[in-house]
Amino acid sequence: WADFPTLGFNKNWVGINVNMIQFAAGTALSNRELIINYPSLRTGVFSGGFVAGTNAVTAPVITYSATENTLYQVVHLSSASGTYRVDTITGTAAAPVYTAGATLTRTGGGWTQPTPSGQILPQAAPLSGTSACGAATPCKLETQDSFVRSTPVFRNGFIYYAQTIGLPAGGTLTRTAAQWTKLTATTGAFADGGRVDDPTATATNGGKWYAYPSISVNVNNDVMFGFSQFASNQFAAAGYTYRFHSDAPGLMRDPIIYKAGEDYYSKTFGGGRNRFGDYSMTQVDPSNDKDLWTLQEYAQARVGTDDGNTGSNSSRWSTWWARVAFDPTGIKVVISGRVLTSGGRVVARAHVTLTDLENGQVRTAITNPFGRYQFADVPTGKTFLLSVTAKGYEFTPQVLNVIQEVNDMDFTAQ
Template sequence: MKSLNLLLTGVIISTMIALPSFAQQIKSTKGHSETMVKTSLEQMQAYDKEHPAPVKKKKRHNEKKIYPEFSLEGKTVLYNEKGNGQTEMSPKFMDPSPLPDADFSGLEDTGGSIPPDVNGAAGPNHLMVTLNTSFRILDKQGNVISDISIGGFWAGLPGAGNVFDPKIMYDPYEDRWILVEPSSSDVGSSRLFVAVSENSDPTGNWFLYAFDSDPDNQYWFDYPSYGFNKKWITVSGNMFGAGFGYNVLFVFDKAAIYNNAEEVSYTRFSLYDGFTIVPSIVYDPDLEDMYMVNNAGGNSGGNGSLNLWKVTGELGNEEVLDLGLITTPNPWENWIGNNGNFAPQMDTEENINSGDGRIQNLVYRNGTLWCAHHIFLPINNPTHSAIQWWQLATDGTVIQRGRIEDETGLYHYTFPSIAVNAKEDVMIGYGSFSSDQYASSSYSFRYADDPLNEMRDSYQYKDGLAKYVKKFGGDRNRWGDYTATCIDPSDDLDFWTLQEFADLPTGSTDHWGTWWAMINIDDAPLASFEADINIVPTGTATSFTDKTKYDPTEWLWEFEGGSPATSTEQSPQNVIYENSGSFDVTLVATNYLGSNTLVMEDFITVNTTILPEVVFVQTDTLPCVGQVVEFEDLSVYNPNGWQWSFVPDDVSFVDGTTANSQHPKVQFNLATYYEASLTVSNVNGSSTIVKPALIKSGGVMLPFLEDFESKSFNTKSWIIENDDDDKTWEITNVAGNGPGNLAAYVNIKNYGGFEERDRLISPLINLSANEFAFLEFEHAYGQRFAEYTDSLNVYISDDCGQTWKNLLRLGEDGSGIFATVEPSSVEFIPATSNEWCMGAGEEGNCYLLNLTEWAGSANVRIMFESY
């Protein structure tokens, strides 16, 4: 049994004894990320090799079994379908949906989760599958590139081993994968994780962020719904405590996440009159606002209703508007009895759980909104489930509303997901169930010019292979909870859907499976291109990249003033401009359906004055003495010469690089601060950038102060070692030691085993210029029970953390009393100065450690270890 909380603040290393450092209105609050980690697929794979994922059965709270209903009395009605003469849908349109152009396995059942929470997305060159069991990256032919454990993907974030309900999407405007997933169904540790890829390649780098889902620790976050537009990533979720509490909406600064900011701010809204409020995925690079929809009720006064919302405002000053209801006199039921086990299957009386009628996803495309959900029909005594889909104007007008339904009740359809391409063709993927078959994967399709309100006939692309009964000792035969259908960003036309089916059993154990299907859609090209640089030094070159949509097969370029003057390459390289002036560029893109011409007037400017714009980055600014740092030149405007210099100049260029290399590798030989400068030349002249004290070889010099008020461990390069990927060091709000209100914190209340050690390691410290050195830190600590012990150890290393020597051992077992309050079962966060250690030396209970033994040394680190 572990006890409660340990906090550190005011960490000081100095040359003398130092005093502690003091360094309709919808409710919203502001906050920021707790933790940020930059990682890569390679690091994830290495983690998985060292920490094989245990097979675990998913057992988390899930009290809600009946769809919550809210009073609609007094709410604004934006649009009533009955009042506009649309009580009847069009006659059934039964032309067949197109056959898939490709289909293959997504990810198999490993026995570790019900339901799998089926989700995936397509990028330009890859597919990703994100399930409760694990993640998978594939190419578009179905070949597996990598499998990643969930813990391995989120490694480094607190609570990485307790995640569930992953959802992924692709941002085609900035070429990023976006993955969201909650962690922990405990109100005290519930978090929301957000990850984005560094670029379009999911096998490269990822930026991971952790956010406290409820700073008041009253509710935990379940079932994320997501969206994005030009400035926000939005994630909503259902908050549960002793039952359903409210719907929460996080609005994140998308640019900050994409730029791998140390800290990401958000606005958090508490929405008390809606369940599963779904933000929109916005396929419009200019739309400022974001719309949201939820199922407001299936049968209120004989009407079914949606609720339309809008997120608006400037970045950081967002507000949420409840726009009102959209109603139809065609009601439905949102839930069915028998714990939701309603969908029939062959060879067993055990039905499959059909979930409820929540909206599954929302798409904004060409000025309108599209969404889908499954419903139960007829009202009062449902015999089957059907898919209902909507096309809405942003003022709430119902443009189209349709149902995918077998009115005989033989077939049930559940868990839809909808996608809309640039032409407004539509695909809806879903599960199909019947007493005449096993649980299967299906889709329906409509072309943009098909009759209003209708989908083409259902196509079952993956047949179920066996009965499916898997309850893990519960009362629900879980399926879903959701699926994925998306557009291929490579052309904005093709469709992908990932659905669940009943796979073959292993012995007596039934299995689910997931299966992809793709539909290829063609259109005439829409020409587009970009250049490496638009301002070109006279006599030099620029290169062009084709960005044409809809699969062109031929290209004809014309370069006014350029050499060559024309090209038939897809992306011509090294087009030289000999003379000054402004010049047009023309591209004609062609495929078998037609051609499109784009003329960009005065697109290229050529002159004799533009100098290089000098930019460079480096792999490290706090290297150990003798460590190699790699520099990368990112200068623009056709550089052709480089001169690197460092002050002092005691450095070594390694691996064949020199001071004139574009991307040198440099070993720093002294324990000191180095100035770095780079001069870059082109045909017009040269430019220089100087970065004083950029490289702190051997570490930062004294005095060093850390008060954690930057809100991030990364600001000063602290390192966290969290071997079990569970609770670990984080930064939290405190009081009593101001000014300032933050501290490093570890909650060791619920550690599951002995000797689980979490280490907070300082940045590199340089004591080479000091004769004396001391370490002082403030701490606050509260036990849960007097008979149990926790520990805090402090270590020092003078070889960059390769070996450690103990400086201090503290514990409640007699080897060092360090509690600052009396034992209590109440979670401890210090609120007054009396709850912190007071002073150092014989009269106090803070600690002052003499580091003079290491004075004169560089490459020093301090480690705080708790267990």
């Protein structure tokens, strides 16, 4: 059966790489890529076939170009050596030719390979109840490995990809980091890259671990880099960072945690693997090719205290979106929240005003039937006054210095 499909495309082909697993033994047999004639597919006619012998988790790129004839593929080879390969599909739409690239070495050296099925990502103990791993020992989450498990991007002659790595290099793993890499497409040579990493982190000291990264790039070469964050004193959270095209090489801004984890998570379905992070992605907005969105997993509030090793226990995961609106004058974000009575009931049709304390500009939003309001395209680096008006209620205004997206700017009546 076909496991872990990775999909990319250009104007000529759609490539879907899969790991072929044996039913009886559950072991990997081979790797194949289905190459589909894209012009034919767009007319509703399937034409294509499999190429055998690709590497495990070969990652075809999403190609943002109407003229690029080559469909590139990123292949992770060795963590210790920091090596990779860039394979290509060339030829015509009807007659594709798959070519394996040469082994290349990533600038900056290697790292430690996270164990593919290792349960090493730390988390805090349950808010209530007892962990299946022991009262004072919260079960850890699976980290996967350093294969390129999110879709790479081709943009303006470069390839961008993300992977989870273990650190320090050449020693006993004490933490994981999210690594991004930029390659020159035609040669595969390293062009830029960096890591989101907390060098002080261990499994027990509250330091931050990062895993399950994904990356996307807009038409101006601005970059968004999403990931999940883990620590022994917190629950699995959703985050991102970003860079402007004009930023210095290797630079990413400080990590932004836009959705904090809500509770402990452990769900092994009886198989011993506490999986996480598969439903994560970062993507450019197709409406303007400038805004970037990330969808990341976080640990949701549990529905009870059952921590049994089944799929029906109390743990829950969820996903949360975040958007970065790149603008020549700076990043723009979303500010949102709820308006509530003193008893915790929602207040619909309340008027929320957002006043720019620098220039006096005022915007107004009205809460929906669930008591929620939202302001989009709020510039960072500025200070705003938020106030609420609702018949029969009084609310205390709040001052907000906007440095990142805020989705819990709630107001409760006095």
